[in-house]
Amino acid sequence: MAWFKVDDKLHTSRKLMSIPRKYRLAALGLWTIAGSWSVRQDTDGFIPDYVIEELAGSQVHVNALVTAELWMPAAGGWRFVVWRKSQDGDYRPNIRKTVRRAVMERDGYRCVFCGALDGLSLDHIVRYRDDGPDSEDNLRVLCMPCNLERG
Numbered sequence: 342m343a344w345f346k347v348d349d350k351l352h353t354s355r356k357l358m359s360i361p362r363k364y365r366l367a368a369l370g371l372w373t374i375a376g377s378w379s380v381r382q383d384t385d386g387f388i389p390d391y392v393i394e395e396l397a398g399s400q401v402h403v404n405a406l407v408t409a410e411l412w413m414p415a416a417g418g419w420r421f422v423v424w425r426k427s428q429d430g431d432y433r434p435n436i437r438k439t440v441r442r443a444v445m446e447r448d449g450y451r452c453v454f455c456g457a458l459d460g461l462s463l464d465h466i467v468r469y470r471d472d473g474p475d476s477e478d479n480l481r482v483l484c485m486p487c488n489l490e491r492g
C-alpha cells in the first residue's frame with residue numbers, strides 16, 4: 342500500500358487559505374481524492390481531465406486549485422505543484438526536466454503502446470513505489486488509458 346499524505350500544517354497552509362472560503366473545502370476534497378487516485382494509478386501527480394468528473398470534481402474547484410498554485414495545467418489534465426513530498430517514505434525530488442525531455446524525445450512524444458499524442462505522462466517500468474529509479478532506461482512515455490490499463 343502507498344499513501345497520499347498531508348502534514349500537520351495543512352490547515353494553516355497559505356495556498357489553501359488563498360482559496361475563497363466557499364470553495365475551500367470542496368477544492369481540498371478534490372485535491373485529496375485526486376492525490377489518492379494518482380498514488381494508486383502511479384501517475385506521479387498527473388490528473389487527467391476526464392478523471393476530474395469521475396471524482397465528482399468540477400471546473401470551479403480545479404480553477405481554485407490552479408489559482409492557489411496547488412495544481413498547474415499539464416497536457417491533457419493537471420499536475421500537483423508539490424507532489425513527492427506528499428508521498429510515503431523518503432523525499433524524492435521531481436524527475437529532472439532534462440531526463441523528462443530526453444525520454445519524450447526518445448519515444449517521439451507519443452505513447453509507446455498505442456501511439457497516442459495526447460494526455461502523455463512518464464511511466465516507471467519498475468514502479469516508483471517499488472523504488473524504480475527516475476533514470477531514462479526506467480522511464481517511458483504512456484498515454485493515460487494505457488497507463489491505467491497497465492495498472
Ligand SMILES: [Zn+2]
Binds near residue numbers: 453454455457483
Ligand atoms: Zn497509449
